Amino acid sequence: MSILQHISETDRLLIQQELLDFLPDEIYDIHAHPFHPAHYGNEAYPWLGTRDVLDCAAHQRYLKRYMGDRLIHGLYFAGPHLTAARDDLNNWVYEEVSQNGTPKSLALKLIAPEDDREQARRELQEGKFIGFKVYHIYAGRPDTMQASVTEYVPEWMWEILHEFSGILLLHIVRDGAMDDKDNQQELRRLCLQYPNAKVILAHVARSFNYRNGRAGLSFLQDLDNVWIDTSAVTESESFKAALQALGPRRILWGSDFPVSEMRGRCVTTGNYFFWLHPEVLDPALKAPTTSEMTLIGIESLLCLKEACLDMGLTRADIEDIFLNNSLRLLNVHLLKKAAGDVAPTAYAAGPRRWRETKTQIPGGTGLLSKRAEMYDVDTWPAFFERANGAYVWDLDGRRYIDFAGGVGAVLLGYADPHVVAAVRRRIEMGSYCTLVNPQEKELADRLLQLHPWAGKVQFARGGGEAMTVAVRLARAATGKSGVIFCGYHGWHDWYLAANLGEAAALDGHLLPGLEPKGVPRELKGTAATFRYNDLQSLDKALQQMEGKLAAIVMEPVRSQWPADGFLQAVQERCRKAGAVFIIDEITSGLRFGFPGALSRLGVEPDVVVYAKAMSNGFPFGAVVGKDWVLQEAVSSFVSSSYWTDGVGTAAALAVLDKMEREGVAEAVWSKGETLVCRLQEIAARYPRCRVKVSGMPAAPVLAFDLGKEATNAKRLYVRKMQQRGILVSSIFYVMAAHTAAHFEQLYTHFDATLAEIQALIDQGALQAEVGAGEALSGFARLT
Numbered sequence: 001m002s003i004l005q006h007i008s009e010t011d012r013l014l015i016q017q018e019l020l021d022f023l024p025d026e027i028y029d030i031h032a033h034p035f036h037p038a039h040y041g042n043e044a045y046p047w048l049g050t051r052d053v054l055d056c057a058a059h060q061r062y063l064k065r066y067m068g069d070r071l072i073h074g075l076y077f078a079g080p081h082l083t084a085a086r087d088d089l090n091n092w093v094y095e096e097v098s099q100n101g102t103p104k105s106l107a108l109k110l111i112a113p114e115d116d117r118e119q120a121r122r123e124l125q126e127g128k129f130i131g132f133k134v135y136h137i138y139a140g141r142p143d144t145m146q147a148s149v150t151e152y153v154p155e156w157m158w159e160i161l162h163e164f165s166g167i168l169l170l171h172i173v174r175d176g177a178m179d180d181k182d183n184q185q186e187l188r189r190l191c192l193q194y195p196n197a198k199v200i201l202a203h204v205a206r207s208f209n210y211r212n213g214r215a216g217l218s219f220l221q222d223l224d225n226v227w228i229d230t231s232a233v234t235e236s237e238s239f240k241a242a243l244q245a246l247g248p249r250r251i252l253w254g255s256d257f258p259v260s261e262m263r264g265r266c267v268t269t270g271n272y273f274f275w276l277h278p279e280v281l282d283p284a285l286k287a288p289t290t291s292e293m294t295l296i297g298i299e300s301l302l303c304l305k306e307a308c309l310d311m312g313l314t315r316a317d318i319e320d321i322f323l324n325n326s327l328r329l330l331n332v333h334l335l336k337k338a339a340g341d342v343a344p345t346a347y348a349a350g351p352r353r354w355r356e357t358k359t360q361i362p363g364g365t366g367l368l369s370k371r372a373e374m375y376d377v378d379t380w381p382a383f384f385e386r387a388n389g390a391y392v393w394d395l396d397g398r399r400y401i402d403f404a405g406g407v408g409a410v411l412l413g414y415a416d417p418h419v420v421a422a423v424r425r426r427i428e429m430g431s432y433c434t435l436v437n438p439q440e441k442e443l444a445d446r447l448l449q450l451h452p453w454a455g456k457v458q459f460a461r462g463g464g465e466a467m468t469v470a471v472r473l474a475r476a477a478t479g480k481s482g483v484i485f486c487g488y489h490g491w492h493d494w495y496l497a498a499n500l501g502e503a504a505a506l507d508g509h510l511l512p513g514l515e516p517k518g519v520p521r522e523l524k525g526t527a528a529t530f531r532y533n534d535l536q537s538l539d540k541a542l543q544q545m546e547g548k549l550a551a552i553v554m555e556p557v558r559s560q561w562p563a564d565g566f567l568q569a570v571q572e573r574c575r576k577a578g579a580v581f582i583i584d585e586i587t588s589g590l591r592f593g594f595p596g597a598l599s600r601l602g603v604e605p606d607v608v609v610y611a612k613a614m615s616n617g618f619p620f621g622a623v624v625g626k627d628w629v630l631q632e633a634v635s636s637f638v639s640s641s642y643w644t645d646g647v648g649t650a651a652a653l654a655v656l657d658k659m660e661r662e663g664v665a666e667a668v669w670s671k672g673e674t675l676v677c678r679l680q681e682i683a684a685r686y687p688r689c690r691v692k693v694s695g696m697p698a699a700p701v702l703a704f705d706l707g708k709e710a711t712n713a714k715r716l717y718v719r720k721m722q723q724r725g726i727l728v729s730s731i732f733y734v735m736a737a738h739t740a741a742h743f744e745q746l747y748t749h750f751d752a753t754l755a756e757i758q759a760l761i762d763q764g765a766l767q768a769e770v771g772a773g774e775a776l777s778g779f780a781r782l783t
Contacts, residue, residue, distance in 0.1 A: 003048050003261045007065055011294055014302065015066045022305045024319045026071045028104070028326035031169070031202060031231035031254025032059050033079040036092050041083030047262070054258050056100040062261050066298050074101060075326070077108035077169060080135035086110050094128055106130050106333055108169055112138035113154045120157070124164045130333040131167030131198070132157055145173050149186040158190055161197035165332055168199045169229075175271070177206040178216030191223045198329060199226045200252060203233055208266045208273040210237035217245035222391065224399055227329060230321075231256035234265035234299045239307030247386040248317040249397050252326050253304070260297030328397070349395035350381035357382075369407045375729060376719040377773040387414035389737040392727060401726050401742050405733025408587050408699065411613035411668065412658060413737025419616050422654035423647055431646040439649045446656055447624050450595045453604045456630035458623040459643050463586035463611030464490030466621030467553070469638055470607050474551035474580035476636035477629045482545035484528050484538070485553035489584050497523035533563045535570075542573060551580040556597040557588060559695040567603045580629055586611045586621075590655070591698045591733075594665040616655050620648030664736050665698075671743070672697030672734045678747050679732075686754040688761050689713065700732050711775050712766040716757055719770075724749040 007015075035045070035054040052058075056074065063072055076097050078089040090109050097107040109129040111120060123129050134157070139147035149172065161168055172187075174180040178201075191199060205220070205228050207213030214237065220226050228242055231254035242251055264277030281291055293299075308318055327334070354372045358364040364371055364382075372380040381394035390413055392402045402414075412419065426439070444457045458473075460466040467489045475481055489495050499516040500523060528541040532554070542549065552574040556567065574581040583605040585596035590613040593599040598608065607625035614620055623630070659665060676697055683691035695701035704713035714730065721728045726749050760766050 003050055003054075003062075003258050007295065008292070010292060011066065011298060014294060014298055015068075018305065019066060019298070019301055020068050022301070022308075022318070023067055023070065024322045027067065027073070027253065027322045029059070029063070029072055029074045029255050029257065030200060030252040030326050031229045032074040032076050032257045033259075034059065034076050034093055034096055035079060035258060036089065039078075039085045039089040039092060040081055044081045044083050045079065048258060055096050056105070059257050062257065063255060063297070066295065066301070071102070073104040073326075075106050075108065075167070075169075075330070076101065077133035078110040080110060080133070080137055082137060084110070086112065086115065090129070103338070104327070104330075104334060106330060106337070108133040108167060110135075111157065113140065113152060113157075114138075117156045117160070121160045121163075124160060124166050127333075127336055130330070131161060131169070133169045135171060136173045146175070147173055148182055149190065153190075158194040158197055162194035163196070165196045165198065167330070167333075168197055169202060170199055171202040172206050176216065177209070177212040178219060179212045180216070184216070184219050187220075187226070188223065191225050195225050197225060199223075200329075201226060201228045202254070203231055203256075204228050204238045204242050207233060207235070207238040207241065209268045209271065210235040210241060211268060211271065213238045213241035213245075217241050221245060221388065222399065226250070227252055227325070229254035230300060230304055232259050232266070232296055232300060234296065234303055235268055236303040236306040236310070237268075239304050240310060243307060243311045243313070247388075247393065248313055248320050249325060249385065249393070251321050252329070253322045255297055255300075257297075260295065260300070262296055263293040264296055265293065265299045350383050351377070351379065353395065354380075354382040367407065369729075373774050376715045376722070376770075377775065378771055379719050379722060381722070389413045389415070390735055390739070390742050399725065400722070401738075401745060403732050403734075403738070403746060404727050404729040405699075405735050406617060407729075408591070408731070408733045409612040410617045410733075411591055411735055412616045412655065412664065413735045414617065416616055416658070416737075418658050419618070419651050419654040422650045423618060426646045426650035431650075432642075432644070437644060437646040437649060439646060439653060440644070443622075443649050443653050446653065447595075447622060450656075451608065451624050453626070454608075454624045454630075455627035456625060456633075458625075458630060458633050458638065459649065460611075460621035460623065460640070461619040461642055461645070461648055462621050463609070464492060465640075466609045466611055466623050467582075467584060467586070468492045468494060469633070470582050470609050470623050470625070471551060471553065472636060472638060473623070473625070473629050473632045474582060474607065476632035478550045478579060480548045480550040480579070481526050482528070482548040483526065483551050483553060484530060484541045484545055484549065486530050486532050486538075487555045487558060487584065489553055489586075493519050493523060494527060498527035498529050500524040532558075532560065533566050535566065538570060538573065542577065545577075549577045549579040551582050553582045553584060555584045555588060556601055556603065557592060557696065559701055562601065567601055571603060571605070580607060581605045582607045582609065584609050587699070588696075589614055590659055590665060591668065592665075592696055593669075594659055595656070614655060615648050615651040618648050618651035620652050622652070662736075668698050668734050668736055670697075671738060672700060672732075675732060675734060675743065676700045678743070679750065682747060682751050682754065685751070686758040688758050689754050691754065695731070698734050702728075702730055702732065706761075709761075709766050712770045713757055713761075715770050715773075715775060716760070716766065717753055720753040720756060721749055724752070 034056065037051040059074060060072055076093055078084065078093050094107050097105050107129050108131050109120060109123060111132045111134060134153045136144040136147045136152050139151040141147060141151060153170065160166065172183050174183055204213055205217060227250045228246065229252045230239065233239065262277065264275060266273050266275050278293055285291065354364055372382045383395050384392050385395055386393040390401055392400045440459065447457050448454055458469055460469055471483055471494045483494055496514060496516040496519045499514055500519065500521055528544045530538040530541045552570060554570065571581050583598060585608055588597040589595060589610040596608065606629055607623060609623050611621040614622060676693055679693045679700065679702065683693060690705040692703045692705055693700055704710045706713050718728060726746055760769050
């Protein structure tokens, strides 16, 4: 192996065809080793094939051969070697970067456990270096490739890095890399104990073997002070594993210069990896085509490009990897270098974009329950960059544990791998064409097995439209138009018609907060309401609909259990009136039982409707019902192109498979029971907050019984929990992805938040603390 002074015609072709259009105009190389032979023994780095000085100018010159005439900044640090005179070498790197690096270029100190810790601390304090470059060869053991992290990064280094928000460029070792339990345990302990230390795990956390990356990178997901760099990795699968586990915001491009300027690549073989380069080939080998290899730097860029394309990354994502992520990570040090002082980082991307979006999209978004005004408009992050498991990352890159659960639409957890794999398969094979997706038949079979009383199914792509389909079919089957309902069932005209008052003005609202503007007044009298567990209100509504009742629509359960015989009485009255009994399991489906809450209640409807958790975040809805109702979908025109799209269908099949195989409904219910008890126990410590916790275990409801101050208390509760890294609302939507550790964090922060709110109540300062931002309280339900 040797550093190459010239590139081949094959290299030039690759550069022209594959790289130049892929790379941004400005780049930050987070992993560059300048080299000065005067500070190493003669036996150091024979594979370089040169004793020339490789300084900042050489770094620029070599990389621009295949990256084009771009602005390239660097984070520079000396290459480790046992013969290196580290003090002299570090001083040379510092002087070189200061005098010849770009204004945004910075330096790390090459350091070993035996080095002077006071000197190291002073050099970070003064800004000479912004952190440390460590290496396993300084571990002080015979087999350094099996060294634990603290053998070459002792605690005193972590303490200094934590004190100055320093950067640690860490090349982990051990055969399993991030799939090694010792590495996992040590990194978790150290990163949590020293959260201000910023850790860059070199070489995609040493995923030269991509299987190590696939198995271990997800372990880093909740370590917010860890990034990975791409340096010298030549496996597309390693980059894809990193993107899947961490997203594009925590990946930093690095070259590993001057290694990048040699020919070859590292290949995965079994549980290990092997560096393949021209010098290892038998000179007698006669390859059937050619044995020519390109530069490691080119090969790594090609693999990264392939991963970006396969993962569907945007141009902005790619610019993040090559530049913006490094600038964000190094921001404090760049500011200090430029001005000698540090301005606090402002986190306002979400609220700022929310204000802008409201001028373009009515209400800011298509779902009322996602509007920032429903939470705390001044601080609510509003937009997410990424969601995985129980975590959400906002536009500023901050991570939260989410207990709002996608407003109830996600039960397994965000980006559940089982569901994502099923959807990816369907997308890659085509999700829509002239012919029918065969998975529709598979899903119909599955749903009819789960509902033996039913005969047919109809698919949609959302809960509201699925409910509208069910009501249309009920009207078609009965020849009548009247609908009586309890609870919330969507935004369509059949539902909002209940709010058409007796007077000419839009008054007499039966559902406060929902105006029937735009609903034809001719629909007046086609909808009536009743209250849950209140047969008297049902009988009154039946009298209103005498002779014209098509359907009774209700949720089987939401925040309270049905009184003895209540559901059976509703069903009996419905059938006596010759109407269709429609059960809405859009929220309760899968969350309150498998396949829904009806499995706990022993009632057989004529139609049941599912959405939300049925597809775990993908658009989908299903109407399951008896033949005499569902067959009307043929004679009453019910048809839509994207009801036949394959994404929602594939997701629903995967969800049902995982729910049944892993007993998810029972597990979530059990978690919720513990959650309710703990919330009530904590709330009891702060009686003046007047917190009430009620509802079903899988979706308990929290409310402040404070009259006019309730909205202010809720806003402060949401704000303070968010500041502590927890997203909450009035309902806790429990997900399978929530772990015991997540719940413990919730309880700790809930306790601290209520303590602060009670203190404000005692001071009469709730309004002053919350501010004057707009707040929405939603609408009243009839359950």
